[in-house]
Amino acid sequence: MLRRVEYAVVMATQDMREPTFLILAALANGKKHGYALIGEADELSGGRVKLKVGTLYAALDRLQAEGAVASAGEEVVDGRHRRYYELTDHGVAVLGDEVARMEQNLEQAKARLRMRPVPPVAVRLS
């Protein structure tokens, strides 16, 4: 059992895809239900990522198995069942690591852009 949990932790730290990152980021400021997560992912990505419902619940299943996300209660609103999800401590750590990795990449990219040779300015004689 322990080995399975360790394995899930190793898996969680590798190759994070954008929908997974957006779901974790959407949960960073508090618990949310499925529909709210789709809206948050849309907003966080500037309208670029429209999470499909099947993709969302597959990702949530996986994140729960990895111990990054946990169920945080259910309610029925207008006859519709809603389940809330929240980040676990491990999920916070995974998201933090991913943000740090992205920041590092960003800094590296910025540094390289600064090092880019400036093209010679053409001088007009007339």
Add this chain to the structure above:
Amino acid sequence: MTQLETNYRRALRSYPRVWRQQNESVILGTLLDVAEAEERTAPRAMELMHLVVSGMLTRFGLWLTTRTRDWIATTALGIGAAMSVGLVLSGTWMPWSRVLGPYTGRYIPEANPLLDFGIIIYTLWILGFIASLIPGQWKTGRAFMIVALVAPLVFAVINRPTHLYGPNDRTLVFFTIMAALVLLGTPRQKKVGYVASAAGVGIVFLWLANAKPAIGYIDDRRFWDALVSPDKLAIAIAIAAVAAVYLNVRYRTPRQIILILLIPWITVCGASFYLDDPMNGVRFAIAVAAGLILTESVYRGLIDTESGYFGRNRIGA
């Protein structure tokens, strides 16, 4: 219940029953929320198709966990790469045959894809294996394995009219299925998986080399004909299947790994029997089907291996 809800519920049937019992009302609520926000009263065709595909993938994920698929990928890559090295050095390209050739007077294989395209397939496997050993390079390794999956099919099609010299059809089928097994997961358990795979394949080659010292070189035809002939392979498959069932009946993962890794061998064996005599192929297929039913019956507790009792009552007793 609205028509929209009925349609969604129908699409959600592709998910496993256990999953639906726990999650159907929740995912349905989200689907209805999304439809309401988009002011739709009917589901989109693409939405339903995506749900069905997600459901099928969930079924597959529950049946074969990521960990199991990674074990299968590791072992298949280890076996495939070790076999590729073995087949390159023993049949497709033998650097030492230039030394031995004048004495034995035998055909000297050369590493020339125009003479034998097998070298391309084997090289892809070896490159995929090397990429898996370099941290962060599995994307490259996966690309090699995708090409290794398609290449045998392309060569088989090209080979029909041109009759180029190349690997035997059994080899092409074997490596295609093995590549598909590698692509099921990510090779993560490298130490145990690769050592076990290389040791297993090494033993096979040593056995073959000792069994046939007069051959001079062992190409893939001799590999299948001499050592892995249908009757021997059938016995080996039966032994492995029995081991999978009786030694690991309590453990789902090793049992699944062994049984799934048997697929390429079973296919080659069945094809060999079929080509030998179609009725033998049918008999072999019946034997495999009976073995699978027996395996599942034992694993699901329908057959009590201790008392021989048959029935569902044993579960949980």
